[in-house]
Amino acid sequence: MSLLLDVQDLTVRFALPRAGLFAPRHYLEAVRQVSFQLEAGKALGIVGESGSGKTTTAMAAIRLTESSSGKVLFEGQDLLTLTDEQMRQRRRDVQLIFQDPYSSLNPRARVADIVREPMDLMDIGTMAERQARVVELFKLVGLRPDQLNLFPHQFSGGQRQRISIARALTTNPRLLVCDEPVSALDVAIQAQILNLLARLKSELGLSYLFISHDLGVVRHVCDDVAVMYLGKIVEKAPKKALFDAPQHPYTQALLSAAPSLARRKSRGYVRPLKISGDPPSPINPPKGCAFADRCPKAQEVCRLTQPALQAVGDTDVACHFPG
Ligand SMILES: Nc1ncnc2c1ncn2[C@@H]1O[C@H](COP(=O)(O)OP(=O)(O)OP(=O)(O)O)[C@@H](O)[C@H]1O
Numbered sequence: 612m613s614l615l616l617d618v619q620d621l622t623v624r625f626a627l628p629r630a631g632l633f634a635p636r637h638y639l640e641a642v643r644q645v646s647f648q649l650e651a652g653k654a655l656g657i658v659g660e661s662g663s664g665k666t667t668t669a670m671a672a673i674r675l676t677e678s679s680s681g682k683v684l685f686e687g688q689d690l691l692t693l694t695d696e697q698m699r700q701r702r703r704d705v706q707l708i709f710q711d712p713y714s715s716l717n718p719r720a721r722v723a724d725i726v727r728e729p730m731d732l733m734d735i736g737t738m739a740e741r742q743a744r745v746v747e748l749f750k751l752v753g754l755r756p757d758q759l760n761l762f763p764h765q766f767s768g769g770q771r772q773r774i775s776i777a778r779a780l781t782t783n784p785r786l787l788v789c790d791e792p793v794s795a796l797d798v799a800i801q802a803q804i805l806n807l808l809a810r811l812k813s814e815l816g817l818s819y820l821f822i823s824h825d826l827g828v829v830r831h832v833c834d835d836v837a838v839m840y841l842g843k844i845v846e847k848a849p850k851k852a853l854f855d856a857p858q859h860p861y862t863q864a865l866l867s868a869a870p871s872l873a874r875r876k877s878r879g880y881v882r883p884l885k886i887s888g889d890p891p892s893p894i895n896p897p898k899g900c901a902f903a904d905r906c907p908k909a910q911e912v913c914r915l916t917q918p919a920l921q922a923v924g925d926t927d928v929a930c931h932f933p934g
Contacts, residue, residue, distance in 0.1 A: 615818050616649040621681035623671045639893050641667040643842040654812060654819035656829035659839035665822045669788050673705045674698060703733050706779035710791035712771035716763040723759040726778045733782060748777040769800035790822045805831045838862045841890050841901035848926035858928035860906045908932045
């Protein structure tokens with residue numbers, strides 16, 4: 612397996628508007644020293660509560676959000692040091708699928724033009740080649756070529772997400788960033804789109820950075836999972852290790868909030884933890900573990916010292932008392 616993406620110590624700080632002309636400038640740390648690796652042909656799920664920094668991490672990793680520090684090696688080349696022109700060349704290797712297929716497609720354009728647009732913008736192939744590719748991709752994602760002259764509103768939500776996927780594939784990307792790609796869809800349709808993404812991954816050798824707040828969805832598509840809390844990865848593991856033996860109390864709480872039937876029946880099943888309260892503010896993150904105030908295991912050391920990621924079997928976990 613070859614390494615596609617190697618993100619090292621990525622940090623994103625947003626400058627907040629000043630309260631007054633002479634007021635001090637405050638920063639919000641949306642992503643704090645995040646590191647992860649993604650192998651070619653694999654899918655990494657990024658999960659966590661709203662505001663934990665999932666989207667900002669993925670956007671910074673493909674340089675659509677400016678990062679404050681860190682490295683993003685894409686096939687060994689640091690994206691953060693590329694010139695705009697070099698980055699433009701790289702753009703075709705990375706595409707995005709968004710949550711809402713209703714608003715991400717231009718309502719006034721025919722879907723053939725919508726799907727073809729990335730090739731037009733990047734000047735890929737002749738017009739005849741682009742049109743042939745659109746037909747090919749339309750079939751690949753399970754749509755009929757006779758629908759190509761319709762407008763987005765003439766399709767269902769699931770079909771619109773198929774159109775977004777076809778559009779994303781036009782440039783032959785190696786990495787797809789999927790930001791909550793099925794959250795806006797009915798459950799039955801969600802399964803169809805997840806199956807399509809899983810099939811495309813194996814047929815085309817695609818890699819996914821897959822953002823979701825829904826562990827069930829991540830379980831369906833991903834090989835590895837990173838759990839984020841207040842801008843940091845608190846646990847990172849192969850899917851099986853994460854679901855079978857979560858090490859961080861936050862991951863345990865997330866999983867117990869939505870246990871599968873098999874997990875309920877398993878011998879090691881413990882009563883669901885309830886996560887009370889809210890995460891701390893990302894404007895002044897706490898000195899120690901950000902989860903300490905909500906953690907049933909927290910002790911003094913947790914409030915004083917930030918736990919570093921440490922290996923427990925196949926899992927990396929940032930907790931003073933893992934397991
Ligand atoms: N442009 C911005 N300026 C200031 N703060 C921002 C900006 N974008 C995001 N944030 C803040 O950064 C933090 C992380 O946001 P982000 O959208 O990455 O989280 P998320 O886990 O993807 O959440 P959600 O699931 O709600 O999309 C949040 O506190 C958010 O308010």
